[in-house]
Amino acid sequence: MTKVAAGFERAGTSMPAGWAAYGATWVAAALLAFLLSITAAPASSLKSDEEVIFFPTAGHLSEDSSRWVVPIHAWVFEPERDSLLRKSALAAAAAALGLDRSAAESDIFRQRAAWFLVDSERGKRIDLTLSTAARDLGPSHANGHLFAEIAIERRIAGPEPAPFWLRYALEPPNGDTRNFTGDALLVPRDGLSVISDIDDTVKLSEVRDKKALLENSFLKPFVAAPGMAALYRDFVSKGAAIHYVSSSPWQLYPPLKDFFDEAELPNGSFHLKSFRLKDESFLDLFASARETKPAVIENLLARFPDRKFILVGDSGEADPEIYGDVARRFPDQVRAIVIRNVTAESADDARYQGAAFKDLPSDLWLLFDTADMAGAFLKSRI
Numbered sequence: 001m002t003k004v005a006a007g008f009e010r011a012g013t014s015m016p017a018g019w020a021a022y023g024a025t026w027v028a029a030a031l032l033a034f035l036l037s038i039t040a041a042p043a044s045s046l047k048s049d050e051e052v053i054f055f056p057t058a059g060h061l062s063e064d065s066s067r068w069v070v071p072i073h074a075w076v077f078e079p080e081r082d083s084l085l086r087k088s089a090l091a092a093a094a095a096a097l098g099l100d101r102s103a104a105e106s107d108i109f110r111q112r113a114a115w116f117l118v119d120s121e122r123g124k125r126i127d128l129t130l131s132t133a134a135r136d137l138g139p140s141h142a143n144g145h146l147f148a149e150i151a152i153e154r155r156i157a158g159p160e161p162a163p164f165w166l167r168y169a170l171e172p173p174n175g176d177t178r179n180f181t182g183d184a185l186l187v188p189r190d191g192l193s194v195i196s197d198i199d200d201t202v203k204l205s206e207v208r209d210k211k212a213l214l215e216n217s218f219l220k221p222f223v224a225a226p227g228m229a230a231l232y233r234d235f236v237s238k239g240a241a242i243h244y245v246s247s248s249p250w251q252l253y254p255p256l257k258d259f260f261d262e263a264e265l266p267n268g269s270f271h272l273k274s275f276r277l278k279d280e281s282f283l284d285l286f287a288s289a290r291e292t293k294p295a296v297i298e299n300l301l302a303r304f305p306d307r308k309f310i311l312v313g314d315s316g317e318a319d320p321e322i323y324g325d326v327a328r329r330f331p332d333q334v335r336a337i338v339i340r341n342v343t344a345e346s347a348d349d350a351r352y353q354g355a356a357f358k359d360l361p362s363d364l365w366l367l368f369d370t371a372d373m374a375g376a377f378l379k380s381r382i
Contacts, residue, residue: 045173050078050121052170054182055253058243058269059166060303061189067151070166070184072128072137075250076144078119089117097214109218115251116277120144126170143276145250162239163187185269187241190306192335192382194235194268195297197289198246198256200314200342202228202265207316208343217285222255224263225340227371232266234375238382240310242268245296247289249275271296290318294325301330309333310378314340315367320356327360336381337365338374 046052057071080086087104093113094104103109125138128150140146163185170180187193199205199213204223206212216222232242248256250272260267273292275285301309311326311334313319320339327334337357345351347367357365368374 045125046076046170046176047078048176050076050124051178052076052126052180053254054168054170054180055250055272056182056267056270057184058241058300058303059184059186061154062151065189066154068154068166068186070150070152070186072146072148072150072182072184074126074137074140074146074182076121076124076140076146078121080114080117080119086114086117090114093117097218098211099214099218103219106219108220112218112252112255115254116249118144120276128168143274145274161188162191163241183267185241187304187307189304191308192235192238192240192310193300193304193307194232194240194242194310194312195300196232196242196244196268197293197313197319198244198248200316201225201312201319201340202232202263203256203259205316207314217252222259222263224259224265225371228340229263229265231371231375233264235310235382236266240382241307242266243271243300244268245271245293245300247273247292249273249285251275271300290322293318294322297322297326298329301326301333305333307333308335310335310381311337312340312374313337315343315345320352324356324358324360324365327357327364334364336378338377339365339367340374341367341369 053075055073055075057073059068059070061067062069080089090110090113091101091104093116094101094109097103099109120140120142121144122140122142123138124140124144124146125136126146128135128137128148135148135150137148138146166184166186168182168184170182196202199207202225204225205216235242253270253272256270257267259265297311309330311319311323313323320337323334323337323339327337337360345367347353352365352367366374366377368377
């Protein structure tokens with residue numbers, strides 16, 4: 001079995017830096033063969049050609065407050081090395097996305113699309129050790145993801161007035177010198193949390209324009225929304241925990257993580273969308289947030305019933321409606337809703353005065369044009 005050791009780290013402003021017509025029959029056949037290359041196998045430990053990504057999670061206190069309950073979320077996969085088959089699969093992926101044939105030759109496209117073409121490993125197990133607690137983690141599902149919760153004594157971590165990070169490092173077996181690390185944000189029972197969207201909230205994506213969204217997701221460098229990183233660093237400096245809830249797929253987490261580090265956006269727990277190309281088409285990447293985000297957000301509020309929440313999103317799709325529904329269901333927990341205005345709308349429009357924020361106090365929410373406006377509105381709420 002593969003074992004993991006753990007250490008502890010306080011939260012700062014961020015975690016340590018380490019997200020057309022080209023479709024000949026042989027290309028489609030090559031892609032199909034590539035996607036069907038995963039076969040079921042007995043549970044086994046990590047091999048030398050396999051890798052692991054641990055996604056940042058949010059830990060909470062047990063009911064009696066004596067233990068931290070630490071969620072572990074990992075992805076086990078084998079990267080697809082450069083090959084004719086990989087190039088064919090990338091070309092077919094570009095075609096499926098409706099991108100120009102030349103897109104398949106773009107470095108950015110190859111780097112980002114490659115995460116959708118890795119060989120996700122089913123049936124993998126890892127021995128996980130956090131302090132004195134040990135747990136057999138796995139087996140991984142068909143998409144390579146595996147989940148577990150580990151309970152550790154609170155006295156070992158030490159009681160903290162603000163969220164802090166727990167870091168653990170996987171130690172591969174048999175002399176493998178590679179280093180895979182993961183982080184969990186341990187969030188106290190009460191305090192302030194920020195639930196934030198990503199696309200068009202902290203990163204410019206142009207979600208309403210599908211062509212621009214594809215280009216911004218797969219062809220162009222990610223660009224930070226002006227002022228939002230500084231606003232979020234201010235949140236963290238005042239003791240807030242941040243939870244990023246997005247309809248982006250988990251395959252985009254690696255480039256997103258690089259972007260967060262470069263933009264100096266503080267890290268938090270990540271809650272993205274499960275997506276497997278073998279089961280779905282690339283078009284499903286852009287399914288409505290209404291299908292994925294409400295349950296995740298409500299789970300966070302239910303897991304931290306004594307914390308207050310600020311909900312941050314944008315006007316591009318359904319954030320106002322989703323957040324309004326959440327505020328009506330959890331009126332004692334939602335302290336504020338702030339919506340980045342990417343649609344040139346007015347707060348007086350029927351969308352906001354009607355369905356989105358119906359029956360909510362007018363001073364609970366803000367449609368803002370600049371991060372400074374949002375910061376001024378939230379000053380008394382942080």
